[in-house]
Amino acid sequence: xxxxxxxxxxxxxxxxxxxxxxxxxxxxxxxxxxxxxxxxxxxxxxxxxxxxxxxxxxxxxxxxxxxxxxxxxxxxxxxxxxxxxxxxxxxxxxxxxxxxxxxxxxxxxxxxxxxxxxxxxxxxxxxxxxxxxxxxxxxxxxxxxxxxxxxxxxxxxxxxxxxxxxxxxxxxxxxxxxxxxxxxxxxxxxxxxxxxxxxxxxxxxxxxxxx
Numbered sequence: 130x131x132x133x134x135x136x137x138x139x140x141x142x143x144x145x146x147x148x149x150x151x152x153x154x155x156x157x158x159x160x161x162x163x164x165x166x167x168x169x170x171x172x173x174x175x176x177x178x179x180x181x182x183x184x185x186x187x188x189x190x191x192x193x194x195x196x197x198x199x200x201x202x203x204x205x206x207x208x209x210x211x212x213x214x215x216x217x218x219x220x221x222x223x224x225x226x227x228x229x230x231x232x233x234x235x236x237x238x239x240x241x242x243x244x245x246x247x248x249x250x251x252x253x254x255x256x257x258x259x260x261x262x263x264x265x266x267x268x269x270x271x272x273x274x275x276x277x278x279x280x281x282x283x284x285x286x287x288x289x290x291x292x293x294x295x296x297x298x299x300x301x302x303x304x305x306x307x308x309x310x311x312x313x314x315x316x317x318x319x320x321x322x323x324x325x326x327x328x329x330x331x332x333x334x335x336x337x338x339x340x
Contacts, residue, residue, distance in 0.1 A: 139186075143186050146190045147171060147190065149190070150171055150194055151168050171193055174196070178237065181241065181245070189237065195226070196230060199226050199230060202222055205219040206219045
């Protein structure tokens with residue numbers, strides 16, 4: 130048989146894998162109603178995985194089978210009527226089996242995420258034209274702020290300009306002298322008193338003798 134000419138749809142392959150899981154998980158003395166419930170539960174779990182290809186379907190069936198194996202191991206580990214030594218072994222085996230479903234679930238999640246990303250990229254390339262890569266633009270250089278110039282010193286207030294005299298009009302009054310301060314008045318008084326003394330010193334008149 131040429132494998133290149135023999136084709137099988139994904140649904141048929143999934144049905145084949147599920148049939149193997151249903152046969153492997155059957156228990157002795159199982160009733161028809163229990164078998165029908167078990168098979169329906171297997172199909173429901175398989176649909177929850179939503180495998181996208183044969184590899185994901187295989188991992189999903191493996192996880193489902195491990196779930197039944199773990200349930201049987203936990204049932205044996207809880208049998209208190211078993212020999213203590215054998216009971217200890219069954220409990221150790223149940224703990225070791227409980228780690229396998231978690232490992233396979235993590236592998237399935239990683240593979241499923243990668244396949245979904247690849248499918249999304251393929252759909253994007255098929256539906257959208259190839260985008261041209263624009264050359265990188267240079268980053269704009271921020272404008273430098275001008276240096277602050279020193280402020281000029283406050284100038285003296287300008288003197289008021291007198292308007293020109295009109296012909297026939299009275300001349301504007303000239304501004305009088307600026308008023309003297311208290312210090313200037315005291316200094317002027319002291320200078321006047323000093324100039325009125327003959328020798329510049331205080332003189333005391335001779336006392337008239339009493340007769």
